[in-house]
Amino acid sequence: MTVATSDEGPAVPVTIRDVARASGVHISTVSRTFSAPHLVNPETRVRVLACAEDLGYRPNRAARALITGRTHNIGLIIADIANPFFPPLIKAAESQARHRDYHVFVADTNEDPTAEEELVHALAKQVDGVLLCSPRMSNSLIEQLSREVPLVVVNRQVTGLPCVLMDVGQGARAAIEHLIGLGHRGIALLGGPRSSWTNREMRRAAATAARGGGAELTVLGPNAPTETGGFAVAEQVRRSGVSAVLAYNDLMAIGLIAGLDALGVRVPQEVSVVGVDDIALSRLTRPKLTTVATPTGAAGRTAVDMLLQQDIESPRGARSPGAGTARGVRRTTAQVMLQTDLVIRDSTGPGPHARPARPLTASRGPACPAGPGVPTVATGDAVAS
Amino acid sequence: MTVATSDEGPAVPVTIRDVARASGVHISTVSRTFSAPHLVNPETRVRVLACAEDLGYRPNRAARALITGRTHNIGLIIADIANPFFPPLIKAAESQARHRDYHVFVADTNEDPTAEEELVHALAKQVDGVLLCSPRMSNSLIEQLSREVPLVVVNRQVTGLPCVLMDVGQGARAAIEHLIGLGHRGIALLGGPRSSWTNREMRRAAATAARGGGAELTVLGPNAPTETGGFAVAEQVRRSGVSAVLAYNDLMAIGLIAGLDALGVRVPQEVSVVGVDDIALSRLTRPKLTTVATPTGAAGRTAVDMLLQQDIESPRGARSPGAGTARGVRRTTAQVMLQTDLVIRDSTGPGPHARPARPLTASRGPACPAGPGVPTVATGDAVAS
DNA sequence: GTGATCCCTGCAAAGGTTTGCAGTGAAGTA
DNA sequence: TACTTCACTGCAAACCTTTGCAGGGATCAC
Numbered sequence: 001m002t003v004a005t006s007d008e009g010p011a012v013p014v015t016i017r018d019v020a021r022a023s024g025v026h027i028s029t030v031s032r033t034f035s036a037p038h039l040v041n042p043e044t045r046v047r048v049l050a051c052a053e054d055l056g057y058r059p060n061r062a063a064r065a066l067i068t069g070r071t072h073n074i075g076l077i078i079a080d081i082a083n084p085f086f087p088p089l090i091k092a093a094e095s096q097a098r099h100r101d102y103h104v105f106v107a108d109t110n111e112d113p114t115a116e117e118e119l120v121h122a123l124a125k126q127v128d129g130v131l132l133c134s135p136r137m138s139n140s141l142i143e144q145l146s147r148e149v150p151l152v153v154v155n156r157q158v159t160g161l162p163c164v165l166m167d168v169g170q171g172a173r174a175a176i177e178h179l180i181g182l183g184h185r186g187i188a189l190l191g192g193p194r195s196s197w198t199n200r201e202m203r204r205a206a207a208t209a210a211r212g213g214g215a216e217l218t219v220l221g222p223n224a225p226t227e228t229g230g231f232a233v234a235e236q237v238r239r240s241g242v243s244a245v246l247a248y249n250d251l252m253a254i255g256l257i258a259g260l261d262a263l264g265v266r267v268p269q270e271v272s273v274v275g276v277d278d279i280a281l282s283r284l285t286r287p288k289l290t291t292v293a294t295p296t297g298a299a300g301r302t303a304v305d306m307l308l309q310q311d312i313e314s315p316r317g318a319r320s321p322g323a324g325t326a327r328g329v330r331r332t333t334a335q336v337m338l339q340t341d342l343v344i345r346d347s348t349g350p351g352p353h354a355r356p357a358r359p360l361t362a363s364r365g366p367a368c369p370a371g372p373g374v375p376t377v378a379t380g381d382a383v384a385s
Numbered sequence: 386m387t388v389a390t391s392d393e394g395p396a397v398p399v400t401i402r403d404v405a406r407a408s409g410v411h412i413s414t415v416s417r418t419f420s421a422p423h424l425v426n427p428e429t430r431v432r433v434l435a436c437a438e439d440l441g442y443r444p445n446r447a448a449r450a451l452i453t454g455r456t457h458n459i460g461l462i463i464a465d466i467a468n469p470f471f472p473p474l475i476k477a478a479e480s481q482a483r484h485r486d487y488h489v490f491v492a493d494t495n496e497d498p499t500a501e502e503e504l505v506h507a508l509a510k511q512v513d514g515v516l517l518c519s520p521r522m523s524n525s526l527i528e529q530l531s532r533e534v535p536l537v538v539v540n541r542q543v544t545g546l547p548c549v550l551m552d553v554g555q556g557a558r559a560a561i562e563h564l565i566g567l568g569h570r571g572i573a574l575l576g577g578p579r580s581s582w583t584n585r586e587m588r589r590a591a592a593t594a595a596r597g598g599g600a601e602l603t604v605l606g607p608n609a610p611t612e613t614g615g616f617a618v619a620e621q622v623r624r625s626g627v628s629a630v631l632a633y634n635d636l637m638a639i640g641l642i643a644g645l646d647a648l649g650v651r652v653p654q655e656v657s658v659v660g661v662d663d664i665a666l667s668r669l670t671r672p673k674l675t676t677v678a679t680p681t682g683a684a685g686r687t688a689v690d691m692l693l694q695q696d697i698e699s700p701r702g703a704r705s706p707g708a709g710t711a712r713g714v715r716r717t718t719a720q721v722m723l724q725t726d727l728v729i730r731d732s733t734g735p736g737p738h739a740r741p742a743r744p745l746t747a748s749r750g751p752a753c754p755a756g757p758g759v760p761t762v763a764t765g766d767a768v769a770s
Numbered sequence: 771g772t773g774a775t776c777c778c779t780g781c782a783a784a785g786g787t788t789t790g791c792a793g794t795g796a797a798g799t800a
Numbered sequence: 801t802a803c804t805t806c807a808c809t810g811c812a813a814a815c816c817t818t819t820g821c822a823g824g825g826a827t828c829a830c
Contacts, residue, residue, distance in 0.1 A: 015816060026780045031818060041778060056533075060510045062447045062456070063816035066785050071447070073511070081491070082472035082665075090466055094493055103507050105490035106466070108479055122488050125445045126458070126511065148443075227669050258669040280467075284612050284643040286671055400786055411810045416788060426808060448786035452815045 014055045023051040034059055065126075073103050074307060075123035075130040077116060081108040083225065083251060084279040085296060086133065089154070092300030093131060100308055102128075111193065111225075113137040117145065124149040129307040132156070136195045152307045154299055156197040162310060163335045164303045168198050168276060169205035171292035171340035175246050175274045176209035176217075178290075178342060183354030184215065184244035184272060188237055190230065190256065191221025192248030199248060202276070206246060218242055227255035234259025243271060243351045250275035250282045250291055257285065257347065268349035278343055287346035295338045302336055399440045408436040419444055450511075458488050459692060460508035460515040462501060466493040468610065468636060469664040470681060471518065474539070477685030478516060485693055487513075496578065496610075498522040502530065509534040514692040517541070521580045537692045539684055541582040547695060548720045549688045553583050553661060554590035556677030556725035560631050560659045561591050563675075563727060565598035568739030569629035569657060573622055575615065575641065576606025577633030584633060587661070591631060603627060612640030619644025628656060628736045635660035635667045635676055642670065642732065653734035663728055672731035680723045687721055 020027040025044060032039045033048040040048070051057075065071040074097055078086050094104045105127065109115040113136045123130055129150035135142060139158050145151060146161055153163045179187055189206050192199040203219060210217035218240050223229040230252035237245055237256065247253035253275030257267050267273050267287060275282060278293035405412040410429060417424045418433040425433070436442075450456040459482055463471050479489045490512065494500040498521045508515055514535035520527060524543050530536060531546055538548045564572055574591050577584040588604060595602035603625055608614040615637035622630055622641065632638035638660030642652050652658050652672060660667060663678035 013816095017816080027817080028781080028819080029779060031816095032779090035818070039778075044778080058506060058509065058533075060451075060816050061507070062450050062510055063785090064818075065447050066445075066451060066787095066816080067818045069785085081466070081475055082469070084467070084469070087467035087493075090493060091495065103504070104492065106492065107489065108472075108476060108491070110476065119488070121443060122446070124443065125447055148441075227665060231669070254666075254669060258671075261671065280612060281639075281666070284616070284639060286643075286646065398786095402786080412787080413789080413811075414809060416786095417809090420788070424808075429808080445786050448815090449788075450815095451786080451817095452788045454815085 013060075014057045015060070016057070018055055019048060019052045019057045022055060023048045035064075070128050071126055072101060073105055073127040074304065075119075075127040076104050076106045077119055077123075077130060077132050077135070078106060078108050079111050079134040079136060080225070081106070083249070084281060085249060085251075085277045085294070089133065089296040089300040092297035093304050094300075096301040096304040097308075100304075102304075102308070109136070111136055113141075113195070117141060120145045120149065120151075129310070131303045131307060133303075134196065134198070136193065138195075150307060150310055152303045152310075154303050157335065160333055162306045162333050164299050164306065165335065165337045166198075166294045166296075166299060167337050167340050168292065168294065169201045171276060171294070171342060172202040172205040172246060173209040174340075174342040175276075175290075175292055176206050176215070177213060178344065179244040179246070179272060179274065179348065179351070180210075180213035180215050182244075182272065182348060182351050184242075184351030185353050186218070186240075186242040186244070187215050188218045188220050188240055188242040188245045190223060190233060190237075190245055190247040190252055191219055192223065192225040192252070194222045196225075196248075198276075202246075202248065221248070223248070223252065225249050225252060227251050227258070230255025230257075231259040231262075234263055234265075237271065238263055238265055244274070244348070245271060246274045246276075248276065250277045250279045250289060253289055253291070253347070254281065254285055257287075257289075268347050272348040272351065274348060278341075282345070290345045290348040291343055293341040293343050295340070298338055302338070306334060306336070398445075399442045400445070401442070403440055404433060404437045404442045407440060408433045420449075455513050456511055457486060458490055458512040459689065460504075460512040461489050461491045462504055462508075462515060462517050462520070463491060463493050464496050464519040464521060465610070466491070468634070469666060470634060470636075470662045470679070474518065474681040474685040477682035478689050479685075481686040481689040482693075485689075487689075487693070494521070496521055498526075498580070502526060505530045505534065505536075514695070516688045516692060518688075519581065519583070521578060523580075535692060535695055537688045537695075539688050542720065545718055547691045547718050549684050549691065550720065550722045551583075551679045551681075551684060552722050552725050553677065553679065554586045556661060556679070556727060557587040557590040557631060558594040559725075559727040560661075560675075560677055561594035561600070561602075562598060563729065564629040564631070564657060564659065564733065564736070565595075565600050567629075567657065567733060567736050569627075569736030570600045570738050571603070571625075571627040571629070572600050573603045573605050573625055573627040573630045575618060575622075575630055575632040575637055576604055576608060577610040577637070579607045581610075581633075583661075587631075587633065606633070608633070608637065610634050610637060612636050612643070615640025615642075616644040616647075619648055619650075622656065623648055623650055629658070629733070630656060631659045631661075633661065635662045635664045635674060638674055638676070638732070639666065639670055642672075642674075653732050657733040657736065659733060663726075667730070675730045675733040676728055678726040678728050680725070683723055687723070691719065691721070 016027050016030045019030045025048060029040055029044060030048055033045050037045060061071065076090060076093055090106055097104045107119045109119060116135055116137050120130055132151055132153045134155040135153065142153060142158050151161060153161055157163050157165060176187065187210060189203060207217055220233055220236055223233055225248055230247060234256055245256060247256055253273050257273055260267055260271060265271055275289050275291035278291045282289035282291050401412050401415045404415045410433060414425055414429060415433055418430050422430060446456065461475060461478055475491055482489045492504045494504060501520055501522050505515055517536055517538045519540040520538065527538065527543050536546060538546055542548050542550055561572065572595060574588060592602055605618055605621055608618055610633055615632060619641055630641060632641055638658050642658055645652055645656060650656055660674050660676040663676045667674035667676050
């Protein structure tokens with residue numbers, strides 16, 4: 001490798017001690033200048049701050065964390081960062097965290113349960129809590145890990161742990177009812193990953209709704225929850241003879257539409273397709289995607305709030321000098337269910353059993369993009385099914 | 386909030402000391418069992434390991450970092466995590482890092498230069514180095530920050546710093562030549578963010594290529610590098626009367642196509658569109674997108690390699706007990722340029738000046754998705770322009 | 771003038787780990 | 801036997817910060 005070099009080496013790390021020396025005070029005063037300013041004389045404070053500024057001092061968060069037990073970081077473990085479902089969630093979580101003076105570290109697991117576990121361990125000591133988004137590992141492992149670091153689970157229900165859920169069951173039901181209303185009787189459900197909670201919920205709700213509406217539901221899958229996964233299953237969809245499909249997510253729906261297109265099957269004229277998530281893209285494809293909008297932003301914000309709340313109540317590594325041993329720390333484990341919304345666009349149309357000129361019953365309109373999703377709160381058991 | 390509580394509080398953190406007590410050795414032996422196993426007696430080792438396993442001990446990385454100066458983390462600062470251009474880069478970086486026993490923390494800046502700076506500071510002490518991807522802040526600030534923590538810059542050229550660049554200039558040139566070859570003479574360039582290095586490179590190269598081919602280049606922008614940004618500029622494109630467009634990235638191209646579609650302008654019949662990046666999606670839109678493929682995976686891997694290499698040479702917080710003061714650590718600042726590839730699909734077609742039945746000269750085919758991109762290495766000055 | 775109060779600051783321990791140095795005992799060598 | 805070598809382990813300092821405690825002045829009331 002051809003290489004150029006510069007001789008300005010990495011700056012010597014300037015510590016609290018350097019600032020103390022420069023400003024002629026004890027290190028504890030410097031420390032207080034940053035972590036408890038009201039305890040130090042205004043004059044001293046400005047002097048110390050000036051010196052700190054001058055030397056380019058920045059508190060070492062690792063050292064601080066070592067003694068306070070709080071890193072002011074939160075970890076965000078994501079099943080697949082390439083899935084556009086997640087970025088809005090990440091952004092919302094980051095923004096919420098920033099307001100509370102926290103930083104967010106995102107880690108991607110590639111849908112790999114092993115990576116999930118490893119990452120929780122790796123993050124455990126470097127963050128004050130972890131948001132587990134659409135985890136693929138087992139519930140029992142999650143519970144076990146939650147003993148190591150405060151956890152909030154998103155898109156998965158784990159008894160005894162704080163969870164943020166989106167009511168995809170209700171969304172799937174609405175989607176199926178919409179399709180039945182359009183005159184579809186043969187409907188396929190494109191399943192996602194087997195270990196996905198969302199997948200199970202959708203499947204159950206869709207089955208119930210189909211039965212109730214006199215339609216037949218064919219489950220295809222599990223599939224990879226990606227465009228490719230959707231594309232690959234197009235042939236199977238065509239052969240199955242259904243006239244409508246509810247896909248595990250928008251990505252699969254978009255892939256499926258492309259796949260059907262490649263086979264010469266037209267959407268929605270021959271097959272109607274419904275997605276889930278309402279990613280930004282679903283407004284830009286042709287046809288525009290009918291989809292179940294999930295309140296991802298709200299989920300991110302809520303999850304951060306729940307984590308920080310639980311975290312504040314029971315600071316980690318609490319040295320609690322005075323408190324007795326058997327303090328019996330109680331963790332709050334609220335479970336929040338956020339509503340979803342069916343957004344009807346152009347990828348669904350009349351099916352074989354449609355009555356002619358039948359007016360649509362479902363309201364047609366855009367999802368409120370910033371809609372917070374009305375939270376429904378319940379104890380774990382009340383939500384459990 | 387209705388709340389359920391569980392009484393299993395957060396596990397008491399088990400430290401090296403607990404393991405030492407349990408296995409009847411000194412803490413230093415426990416430490417060595419993990420960080421220098423060959424120095425401890427096999428029997429002792431297994432005993433210690435058993436106790437550690439038993440108690441669920443995990444080394445505290447923060448404490449370890451405090452003394453070794455190495456966290457085994459690397460930070461990845463991303464302009465916009467919602468841009469599908471980045472996930473492949475992130476994934477590649479993560480995978481490469483994992484092989485070297487490093488973890489990656491991703492942070493999103495929302496294209497906000499202030500957030501970028503703040504995040505570098507926040508990460509500085511918690512990581513061994515930072516990958517700055519498509520930074521929006523000024524070069525001088527980047528240089529300044531690089532004195533605080535080892536930096537590798539991606540998609541931006543900063544003299545004196547290690548950079549991973551993609552040859553978008555060459556890509557833009559190929560795109561313009563492709564369009565000219567198709568018979569287009571009025572071409573628009575949809576600019577991206579003003580502070581983007583890529584943007585400047587593309588603009589310069591496109592202008593040169595257009596001039597050389599006898600076409601007129603209209604620059605529209607700057608615009609937000611998103612679907613929305615592309616969608617919004619559709620009207621302007623139509624009014625400008627050009628027959629072809631090169632967009633800053635695929636997202637904008639896709640948004641533009643949707644916007645043109647909404648205006649009743651057909652692609653590629655009336656307007657040809659070329660994107661940049663070759664995101665997965667560009668294969669699934671209709672029409673499939675002609676685009677300049679950028680080797681994002683290779684960029685991520687290369688960046689990690691460069692960071693780790695530089696980092697190994699000059700460990701941070703080097704206490705170097707014996708070494709003299711004026712050690713003059715030299716940092717390697719190789720700059721790597723990765724090649725790009727024009728992938729011709731369906732969003733470009735003959736223009737007003739096309740000769741009838743003219744055979745295509747450019748090769749038509751898929752981009753090699755896993756293609757490493759042939760790296761060209763040069764000193765900073767050689768690449769600078 | 772004495773004592774109490776208050777604000778500010780310094781002292782020193784603590785947090786979990788690594789690591790140079792020294793010590794121990796056993797094995798090997800002369 | 802005496803000495804060296806060697807493998808292993810313990811000791812204690814160090815990393816950078818926070819924080820309970822106590823000390824030192826100054827101010828104030830009596």
